[in-house]
Amino acid sequence: MAQPDPIEEARRQWVAHGWGAAADGMAMVTSLTRVQQLVTERIDAVLRPLDLTFARYEVLRLLAFTRAGSMPMTRLGSLLQVHPTSVSSAVARLEAQGLVERQRDADDRRVVRATLTARGREVVEAATDGLNREVFEAPGLDADDVATLTGLLRDYRRRAGDLPD
């Protein structure tokens, strides 16, 4: 016997309760939440054996893109679009794992930099290989749909003030 999609079923309930103006938005938000869970499961399957979360992976990846493997903490926060305390806690954990070191900038002692260790470099490349192969090269939709979805998410971000001017 066919079960209904729980999100479609919720949408029907919304309409039946007189909340029709909110039904499509509810379905969009709930679908986003659900797909994010499914994507996170795939990412965690790659990163968990390396003892990384996606947030900590992103820190390592940004550092590895720089020439010196190093970046001020404030710059990391700006690129990751997260609160400074989130960056601090991610970097503190990476430091405890021996993947990153923090030190004050030699030229400007007010600036704290995060720098990849040799081990951090190995781990971020292994993580990137795994994510590319297991997730990003097979993102779960056809190429056209990947582009359309990313474009709509970009529209959402732009309208939410999330994109630089």
Next chain:
Amino acid sequence: MAQPDPIEEARRQWVAHGWGAAADGMAMVTSLTRVQQLVTERIDAVLRPLDLTFARYEVLRLLAFTRAGSMPMTRLGSLLQVHPTSVSSAVARLEAQGLVERQRDADDRRVVRATLTARGREVVEAATDGLNREVFEAPGLDADDVATLTGLLRDYRRRAGDLPD
């Protein structure tokens, strides 16, 4: 001075490092993660004053849709598409908040049911009013784009095996 979008910048880095086949998938996944964060911030602004998370709100909402305000725990897990332990911990927290009660089914003692309290009913209706007004009725995209986005997310879910047959 115009700063680049960090996600677009990451996509360029991916291509420059020879990972072109993974670049669009990376941008899609990172965009999903980012938009989910933005949506969660809006939802939390409504639910935090009510001391609810979206996961606990969903439990209350599903119970409120039933005639008796009551449902077996296993049925909740199936509708929410989450692990039984996640349902247990959400319901335990809701019980501690006085919004839900758990009891064994009178007809089948193996079945544990979650049931809304009178206070739970008040809270879920207040939360729904707030979410409809503040988030779902203004989901951040035009109606056509909301439909297209939800459709693509549904395609993703179908291909990931997330929809009932």
